[in-house]
Amino acid sequence: MNEPIGTEATGSTILTHAAGLHARPVLKLTMLAKTFAAKIEIAANPEGPWIDAKSVVKVMAMKAPKGATLHFRAGGEKAEEAVAAIIALIDRDFDEDAEGEKAANG
Amino acid sequence: MSTNVGIVIVSHSPKVAEGAADMVRQMVGAEVPVAWTGGNPDGGLGTSVPAIIAAIDQAWSEAGVAVLVDLGGAETNSEMAVEMLDAARQPKVVICNAPIVEGAVIAAAEAASGAALDLVKKTAEELSPQ
Numbered sequence: 001m002n003e004p005i006g007t008e009a010t011g012s013t014i015l016t017h018a019a020g021l022h023a024r025p026v027l028k029l030t031m032l033a034k035t036f037a038a039k040i041e042i043a044a045n046p047e048g049p050w051i052d053a054k055s056v057v058k059v060m061a062m063k064a065p066k067g068a069t070l071h072f073r074a075g076g077e078k079a080e081e082a083v084a085a086i087i088a089l090i091d092r093d094f095d096e097d098a099e100g101e102k103a104a105n106g
Numbered sequence: 107m108s109t110n111v112g113i114v115i116v117s118h119s120p121k122v123a124e125g126a127a128d129m130v131r132q133m134v135g136a137e138v139p140v141a142w143t144g145g146n147p148d149g150g151l152g153t154s155v156p157a158i159i160a161a162i163d164q165a166w167s168e169a170g171v172a173v174l175v176d177l178g179g180a181e182t183n184s185e186m187a188v189e190m191l192d193a194a195r196q197p198k199v200v201i202c203n204a205p206i207v208e209g210a211v212i213a214a215a216e217a218a219s220g221a222a223l224d225l226v227k228k229t230a231e232e233l234s235p236q
Contacts, residue, residue, distance in 0.1 A: 034219035
């Protein structure tokens, strides 16, 4: 997973989510990544190792804590949109407030 | 009817099965059909072939159904349930070799992306020790 992927877009953001990359945020991130055809990878370091951002198991295994900088690179169809969408999700704190309401009502 | 692969959870305990299904619905969402079954007809721990068949019917999708099981009888009864389906439906039901709770959530997350049955199974099985 560390071979070049024909990177066409990169980006990074700081994980502000209180619990770090735990189960629910990882599911949201990977499910969003899977809506793009582009190959998307995530890393805790710009030097890698780069991990498939569509793999729940692998992203969860990163155990990225609060305050970690998450790096993304993508190649293929809508690579830039993919990176922007994922970074936006993280910066929105994974929409956890809305999710909390849904859980409380449901 | 959903075009996404459906998920069936088969545990000896109805509480485990229902709880795992709750986790799928809350963490993944409603775009994946999910059904669960657990317990024997007398209300004790166990699994029942007719109940598993009913759960497969409930979660049915033309894309197929991935079944997550806990121990022993849950697996053999699920295999029996699959064998009792119409011949045309049998190849569209697979039993995943994965932990029941984590496997259900991760299989559903994969299914929600519209992934094919083989990929849903493979993703769930990434959780099992290689």
